[in-house]
Amino acid sequence: MIERFGAIEDAMHRAKNFDAFFASSFADDLMDRLEQRMNHADVISLDVFDTVLLRDEKSELSRFRDVAERFAGRAEVREAAPDLTMRACLVARLYCAATAYQLSIKVNGATEGRLNDIARNMMVSLRLPAEMAALWIATELEVEREQLRPSIFADALMARAMGAGKQVILVSDMYLDQSQIAELLTACGLETARYTRLFSSADTHVNKRSGTVFPMIAEEMGLHPYRFLHLGDSLVSDFQRPSQAGWWAQHLPVPDMMTHARIRDHHATCEAVFGRPDYPLPMSVPSL
Amino acid sequence: MNKHIATLGPVFLFWISQLHDKLAYLHDTRGYKALYCARAGKRIQDLMDAYTGGNAPFSGDLFGISRIGACKVSAGDPAMFKTVYRVTAETLNHVSLADLCKAYFQHSWDETHPQMAALARLSQRFDEPNFRALIAANDPAARYFRDTMNQNREGLRQWFRENLGDLSGYVLVDSGWKASIQALLAEAYPEFGFLGLYFGVMDTRPLENRFGVIFDSPTYQPGRPSTVFALHRHLVESILEPNAPSIEDTLGGPQDALARAQLEQVRNETPDPVADRLFLDLRDYIAANAGKPIDQIEADYRAALPRVADLLIYPDREDAVALAGKDRSVDFGREGAIPVLADDTDCTPDERIQRSLWPQGQIALEYEGATARRLQAMASGAQDRDYFASHEKTDSAASAPSDKPAGWEGSVAIVTRTKNRPLLFRRAAASVAAQTYRNYRWVVVNDGGDVEPVRAIIGKSGVDPRLITLVSNPQSVGMEAASNMGVRAVDTEYVVIHDDDDAWEPDFLAASVSFLKSPRAAAARFEGVLSRAWRVSEQIVGDRVVIHKTEPYMTWVSEVSLAQMAVGNFFAPISFLYRRSVYDAIGGYDESLPVLGDWRFNLDFLLRANIGFLDRYLAYYHHRDMGDSSKDGVYANSVVGGQSLHAQYFSVVTNGILRDPETPPAMAAVIANGHLQRIMEMNFRNSANDRNKALRQLMDGASDATAKAPSGPASLPKEDADYIRACIRRAIPLSPSPRKLFSRLRWTGRVENIEQPHERMKWLPRVLHLIPSPPDFDHIAYLRDHPEIWATVYNGPDQLLPYHHWLMEGIDLGYERPRLKAGA
CATH class of the missing domain: 3.90.550.10 (Spore Coat Polysaccharide Biosynthesis Protein SpsA; Chain A)
Incomplete structure (x- = not known):
């Protein structure tokens, strides 16, 4: 007997985009599988970005460019620094983020950058008044809101989980803190009643990527690891690491075509802003 | 602006701007204070002042430290021995323990001081076991060494506390390259959470919280242009070296005044308008371009990197002379300098190239044209040096068959x-x-x-x-x-x-x-x-x-x-x-x-x-x-559990191969030879086992024999017996006092036959405190070879010494009497 695994995950990889997958029969199979697994769990844990809130085909670099452009065009900024360009803001954002990830406090061997810290450091780099950091943060959240939409599938899953008496938590590796993520969720129409806890690595420092957040959550919630079911789009952070920590896990990958589009978009933005599609930047290029 | 500044200026400006932002981040988010590690730190601070106009958004001080200075704060703590030894051994080779002590004490070295005089007699080689024994020893000289180092440590700890104020920790700022100072200070003072930010890091040994701003690689990697500085890091060191000596004494320690005076020398150094032209021009470049936006600074840096590579890998003669930099001053308690480019006329060009600290620059002085470029490429690893690998062409690797799906290749x-x-x-x-x-x-x-x-x-x-x-x-x-x-x-x-x-x-x-x-x-x-x-x-x-x-x-x-x-x-x-x-x-x-x-x-x-x-x-x-x-x-x-099955099927496999008509003759010959080889190996193993067994029996017999005789403690050698008698006479001199005279007579009589085991065991314990270690007794070697006595009274701060252990126990255990070399 030969059994191949990963049919649902494969279908998700091959789908044209999120909507195409969630409109297919595989989505029903996925929901069935998750409902079965939920029977053995007390807590349903979901990643936020590209799981509960879906991004489009823009790359992170493009998103930062959009934020930089909007920020540099704001009246208060023009007044304080008339010669400030989008490009300067973008470079500052990238390098200050790299600094934050490199030099932030290590907790259990894990480091994490925080947007609040990044923004303040950006103002030093750009020689702008410190109080403008809040304006950068507000601009970034504004652009995020415009480029995110809620996942109807995740919303339905969360509703079913709560209806079945499970706790629903959200766990995100992100430079946005809990309040900032909660603001985005609300702005995208996701009721705060849908989840009981929201963990952001910007607050906890321990994160999914290193695997350190899962034991922390289990201990904090007083439950055995196998009572948790986690879902998310990252193979390492949302599937391998929780599995290694003893959690049940379901990988919900970003469709490959969307990832390819984001890669193309990254290189196109690189070329448009820096003159070369492969310009070396202190950030990761999206990858399959 | 000359081409060198046009190339190096953007790199140094980018470095300083990034350093500025990172120090601001650490100050803002973690309450960290910058310590610019003199000597390079002085000029780094100058460049930072040029960038900020003196208005940095973080706190920073010039810090007087060196590698030997950092070793001095830790050398007294056995727990830090490994790091101290490693850092010291990187510089001090083929020297004695006496030379080591002289380097550590340096400006306060005084051979009229009794303890330093004793340290000056340590002719043992400086190596890990001997150095460890010196740290573990408790004779007065070793204790003096340790106590002085511990005073350094506590003095510097106090300095760190006083200078921290309301802040939480320290970030060290330096040129590079292994962050030995950071490793030592982080271990000695974990409470200050030392981080390090360097121009570059060149080390295969991992160290937490160590960051190279421009590069982090032990070698040049052609795909990463910024690592080209690994080929000629002396350029950076030379630019950043002030005209003042290294600070090798410890702030807050016994030589605090000297350390502060050295620090002031560094702080007040004056760049030489000729020898320091590069530094001065770079400082001016930074001051003139500090107002550029970060994206322009970054773009100029990226554009400059290929030109840096060209200068450092393929310098011409003019570049070599301009970028060689100053002679490299030695440190670690030594004096002198090493030229970056060799000029010995009694060597061949190849010898000069090998000795040079910048081979590519030396090649530019020795050769010209295509020859120079070819040799420079080889020296940089930019060209395959392996003549015998010419057949290895990248296009000789097979490509995936066309009927295979995407992802098959490499699966x-x-x-x-x-x-x-x-x-x-x-x-x-x-x-x-x-x-x-x-x-x-x-x-x-x-x-x-x-x-x-x-x-x-x-x-x-x-x-x-x-x-x-x-x-x-x-x-x-x-x-x-x-x-x-x-x-x-x-x-x-x-x-x-x-x-x-x-x-x-x-x-x-x-x-x-x-x-x-x-x-x-x-x-x-x-x-x-x-x-x-x-x-x-x-x-x-x-x-x-x-x-x-x-x-x-x-x-x-x-x-x-x-x-x-x-x-x-x-x-x-x-x-x-x-x-x-x-x-x-x-x-x-x-x-x-x-x-x-x-x-x-x-x-x-x-x-x-x-x-x-x-x-x-x-x-x-x-x-x-x-x-x-x-x-x-x-x-x-299957190997362990199915052992007999393996043995049975061995011949099944070999017979099957030999019987198969499709088996090539060469394979059959190899199988047959393999059988012969197995027989030979088995015979050799059996013969070796028999020999080993016989040898073991002989040795067991011999050790039994040794264990049996002598039947009691051994006799004391005459020279040690004479030495003991002389010590007693010195300790109880002739005196008109009848009581003292009687005591001398009594003890002279008691030790007359001190060679005898029975007499030695009876009387020596009562007079050990009167017997110092003989000048030729190598107590360091004795401790090195017998670490079991480190934690006993024979290595205590009280009166018993390793020599006493040898007198009372070692001689009976057959321990050799270690001797210092003559002239020590």
Whole structure:
């Protein structure tokens, strides 16, 4: 007997985009599988970005460019620094983020950058008044809101989980803190009643990527690891690491075509802003 | 602006701007204060002032420290010995302990001081055991050494506290390259959370919280332009070296005043308008361009890097002279300087190039034109130096067949056979999931065992489900048939058998595939690769695996020849990754063999293709060779548990090969020779065993003989007996006092026969405090060779000494009396 695994995950990889997958029969199979697994769990844990809130085909670099452009065009900024360009803001954002990830406090061997810290450091780099950091943060959240939409599938899953008496938590590796993520969720129409806890690595420092957040959550919630079911789009952070920590896990990958589009978009933005599609930047290029 | 500043200016400006932002971040988020480590720190601070106009958004101070200064604060603490020794040994070679002490005390060295005079007599070689013995010793001189170092440590701790104020920790700012000072201070003062920010880091040894702003690489890597500074880091050091001596005394320590005076010298240094032209011009460049926006600074830096590479790899004569920099001053308590470019006229050009601290620059002085460029490229690793590798062309590597799907090229089938061994299978699953290389298909063959536990383990393994295939046999089909089923269940370029009881390092697949894809592998027709393995001896106890021993497996292997394989199989499947095309040509594993199937396969493989050797330990070959799990049951190894079966089937395999009419004559000859070799090895082993047994009997007899005689303590050598008598006479001098005279007479009589064991044991304990260590007794060597006495009264701060241990016990135990070299 030969059994191949990963049919649902494969279908998700091959789908044209999120909507195409969630409109297919595989989505029903996925929901069935998750409902079965939920029977053995007390807590349903979901990643936020590209799981509960879906991004489009823009790359992170493009998103930062959009934020930089909007920020540099704001009246208060023009007044304080008339010669400030989008490009300067973008470079500052990238390098200050790299600094934050490199030099932030290590907790259990894990480091994490925080947007609040990044923004303040950006103002030093750009020689702008410190109080403008809040304006950068507000601009970034504004652009995020415009480029995110809620996942109807995740919303339905969360509703079913709560209806079945499970706790629903959200766990995100992100430079946005809990309040900032909660603001985005609300702005995208996701009721705060849908989840009981929201963990952001910007607050906890321990994160999914290193695997350190899962034991922390289990201990904090007083439950055995196998009572948790986690879902998310990252193979390492949302599937391998929780599995290694003893959690049940379901990988919900970003469709490959969307990832390819984001890669193309990254290189196109690189070329448009820096003159070369492969310009070396202190950030990761999206990858399959 | 000259071309050198036009090239280096943007690099230094980018470095300072990034350093500025990072220091601001650390100050803002973690309350960290910058310490610019003099001497380079002085000029870094100058460049930072040029950038900020004196208005930095963080707190920073000039800090007087050096590598030897950092060693001095830690050398008194045995817990820090390893780091202190490593850093000291990087600079001080072929010196004595006396030289070491002189370097450590340097400006306060005074051989009229009794303890320093004693330290000056330590002629033992400076090496790890001797240095460790010096730190552990408790004679007055060693204690003086330790106490002085400890005073340094506590003094500097106080300085750190006073200078921190309301802040939380320190970040060290320096040029580079191994961050030895940071390593020492972080270990000595963990409470200050030392971080380090450097122009560059060049070190293979990992160190937490150490960051190179421009580069972090021990060598130049052509694909990473900023690492070109690794070829000529002296350029950066020279630019940043002020005209003041190194600060080798410790702030807050016994030489605090001297340290502060040295620091002021550095602070007040005046750059020389000629020798420091580069620094002055760079400072001006930074001041003139500090107002540029960050994106322009970054773009100028990126554009400059290729020009930097050109200057440092292919300098012409003018570049070499301009960028050689100042002579490199030595440190660590020594004086002098080493020129970057050699100018000895009594050497050949090649000798000068080898001695030079910047070979590319030296080549520019010795040669011209194409010759110079070719040699400079070779010196930089930019050109393949290996004449004999000219046949290794990158286009000689095979490309994927056109009918294969995307992702087939480089894909690996990992075949795991399992049968009712969930405890071990879970470990194997973790080993697969941990692989850094992701282009694989994991085929699990459940050969007649319970499939549900296998599914459960697969489900929680963390392996991408799309990559997993489960082949489940209701009845066992045997090891080799199971392997074939697994291999044939998927289509990949490579194959490896990962049994359910073995494991890999996370980069096994990455390293093995990379090896086979290399031009060298293609040129040598390596279609498989073997890496080294650890042999792990373990035992199943309940639901746990208990590891008893891990040791290198088959360390003699360095290549894989058919002739050697004919003698016997010498590697496990876990270490062997190979190309599927050879498996197809062979037709798979021989399913008629219950054991030795992998040996037969390896022979067939070597008949058709070569197997390369990767000299890295990347696999773990586990044996249940202890306890009940070793022989029988599901957890038994086929090697250990099926030993007699191996012996029986050995001839089945060889006879089968020889009988087969398709076997090439060469193979038959190799098999026959292998048989002869096995006979020779067996005879040699038996003969060696007999000889060893006889030798052991002889030695046991001899040691018994030694143990039997002498029957009591040994006699004291005459020179030591005379020395003791002289000490007694000195301690109790002639005196008109009748009581003192009587005491002298009594003790002179008691020690008259002190050579005798009985007399020695009776009287010496009462007068040991009157007997100092003789000048020629090497107490450091004695402590080094007998660490068991370190924590005894014979190494105490009180009156007993290592010499006393030798007098009272060592001589009877047969310990040699160590002597200092004459003239010490």
